[in-house]
Amino acid sequence: MGQKVNPNGFRVGVHRGWRSNWFVQRRDFPALIEEDEHIRNYLKKELNNAGVSKVEISRKADQIQLDIYTARPGVVVGKGGQGIEVLHGKVKEMLHRTGLDIRINILEINKVDIEAQLVAESIAQQLEKRVAFRRAMKQAIQRSMRAGAVGIKVMVSGRLGGTDIARTEWSKEGRIPLQTLRADVDYGFAEGHTMVGLVGVKVWVFRGELERGQWSPPNIKMQQDRDRDRAGGGRPDRDKLVVKSGGRRGKKAANQ
Secondary structure, three states, X not given: OOOOOOHHXXXXXXXXXXXXXXXXXXXXXXXXXXXXXXXXXXXXXXXXXXXXXXXXXXXXXXXXXXXXXXOXXXXXXXXXXXXXXXXXXXXXXXXXXXXXXXEEEEEEEOOHHHOHHHHHHHHHHHHHOOOOHHHHHHHHHHHHHHOOOOEEEEEEEXXXXXXXXXXXEEEEEEOOOOOOOOEEEEEEEEEEEEOOEEEEEXXXXXXXXXXXXXXXXXXXXXXXXXXXXXXXXXXXXXXXOOOOOOHXXXXXXXXX
């Protein structure tokens, strides 16, 4: 029997924080857990084309703060910030609670190719477009290693290539120390809805080892990174208060 543990949950409290941060009475706990799950599922569905990696939720009294980590902030923000206003209204309408203060922060992911969740979703989307699974896995591994990953492992499972019998295939490069707590290992899972059925994709990305007590550094663009991109001739910001919306296309152009 396999004794597999989710790498993200395995490292919570060691060098990675919780994705929901709030304290309530015991009787209110189940309702808020369910509400957090509804919020994440709704945002994932609503921002399907924005490359959302994760959503962190913080609560304090009647205030909810949503930190959305995305690869394409321009899609979320919209023209003149209209996208955030629309999203704010939809989330408030979905919760059906009066007097609720909802704040949304948009954080741009710095290196998309070492974000395991986005890598898994990219492979799943390619499989839906009938790209050969070995080619999709190989290209994702090469991009991640070029982006600075120490190691990466990709596993796909299902009716691969349209065969009648489902099977599991995997490929890796570098090393993936799953049992080492000081190792900064990111994990992502996605599903591809193909013509012959559902195909699951799992991705492990090893970013390097951390010192004792060191927190895993967030994979987001800081102000100096955005200033450097702007000075290098990147695409202009859609909104001065929001992070740069160059997305994956802008990153590829900068690498070239």
